Amino acid sequence: MLKNTDYFNPGKICDSGQIFRMYRGEESVFFVYSGNRRLIIRCLSEHEFELDCDESEYESYWKHFLDLDRDYSTFVDKVDKEDSFLLRACDWGSGIRILNQNVFETMISFIISQQKQIPSIRKCIEALCARFGERHESREGAWYGFPTPESLVSKGPEGLAGLSLGYRERYIYETSMAYITRGLSDAEFLALPYDEAKQYLLSFCGIGEKVANCILLFGGGRFDAFPVDVHIRQILAREYMGLKPGEDISTSAARKLVEEKFGRYAGFKGLVQQWIFAYEYSRITGQ
DNA sequence: ACCCAGGTGCTGC
DNA sequence: GCAGCACATGGG
Numbered sequence: 001m002l003k004n005t006d007y008f009n010p011g012k013i014c015d016s017g018q019i020f021r022m023y024r025g026e027e028s029v030f031f032v033y034s035g036n037r038r039l040i041i042r043c044l045s046e047h048e049f050e051l052d053c054d055e056s057e058y059e060s061y062w063k064h065f066l067d068l069d070r071d072y073s074t075f076v077d078k079v080d081k082e083d084s085f086l087l088r089a090c091d092w093g094s095g096i097r098i099l100n101q102n103v104f105e106t107m108i109s110f111i112i113s114q115q116k117q118i119p120s121i122r123k124c125i126e127a128l129c130a131r132f133g134e135r136h137e138s139r140e141g142a143w144y145g146f147p148t149p150e151s152l153v154s155k156g157p158e159g160l161a162g163l164s165l166g167y168r169e170r171y172i173y174e175t176s177m178a179y180i181t182r183g184l185s186d187a188e189f190l191a192l193p194y195d196e197a198k199q200y201l202l203s204f205c206g207i208g209e210k211v212a213n214c215i216l217l218f219g220g221g222r223f224d225a226f227p228v229d230v231h232i233r234q235i236l237a238r239e240y241m242g243l244k245p246g247e248d249i250s251t252s253a254a255r256k257l258v259e260e261k262f263g264r265y266a267g268f269k270g271l272v273q274q275w276i277f278a279y280e281y282s283r284i285t286g287q
Numbered sequence: 288a289c290c291c292a293g294g295t296g297c298t299g300c
Numbered sequence: 301g302c303a304g305c306a307c308a309t310g311g312g
Binding site for chain 1: 291293295
């Protein structure tokens with residue numbers, strides 16, 4: 001049971017695009033999957049939650065996974081009062097936490113995410129878990145864990161066919177193979193300096209600048225990572241350059257603008273990114 | 288048929 | 301460093 005918990009809104013987190021294996025159940029119930037673990041969150045009120053998982057897993061795993069050991073109140077107060085768009089995004093995104101997901105799962109998930117829409121990404125990952133993951137039985141029904149790299153390569157490169165992964169099949173296979181031979185444990189990865197952690201990620205096939213930043217932010221504990229994707233570029237163009245809706249700018253121009261507009265939020269730039277991404281995404285999908 | 292999606296790798300300059 | 305292109309697949 002979690003009481004008096006502020007700045008924690010499972011619904012906002014579920015829709016924020018940083019996690020693909022989090023689902024809405026009935027009546028304010030959420031299912032969260034990570035590796036071979038599962039957490040059920042029941043929202044009792046705005047500040048009270050029942051967390052259902054194996055005994056001891058909360059303190060040893062889920063508390064940090066949900067980033068509940070961080071004080072989010074300080075970040076909200078630091079938003080520039082002149083920046084009306086960010087104020088709205090921050091207000092809307094209140095309750096989003098930046099998760100600490102496991103690294104290999106985040107690598108494969110965001111390799112899949114490229115050139116795909118979020119519902120489609122979820123389906124691909126589900127299919128991958130069903131084919132290669134460990135099966136678990138529970139009162140609520142059967143579910144599958146996230147596959148290990150060994151499992152993903154166990155049927156050869158062709159073993160990944162038929163899951164709508166397209167050209168990403170090769171990326172997943174190559175990255176899994178490389179991870180088996182030279183992958184770091186999560187603890188080793190987290191201990192790396194920022195630049196080395198990024199270079200490590202970029203050395204895998206299918207991981208470029210944007211995906212690396214997603215992994216750094218959503219699984220790598222780097223609160224300053226700022227992924228720039230098509231939505232972020234459109235926000236910058238529209239809200240910070242006065243261009244017409246839909247007009248795009250180059251990624252390099254976007255990175256300069258990010259530094260100019262959000263550089264002052266050093267220490268929590270990644271949270272700022274999630275506020276504006278989730279706000280924009282809700283606008284597009286009409287929530 | 289066309290355009291786009293939480294881009295990356297590769298080539299050529 | 302930067303532009304241009306191919307790359308699967310599903311959805312509008």
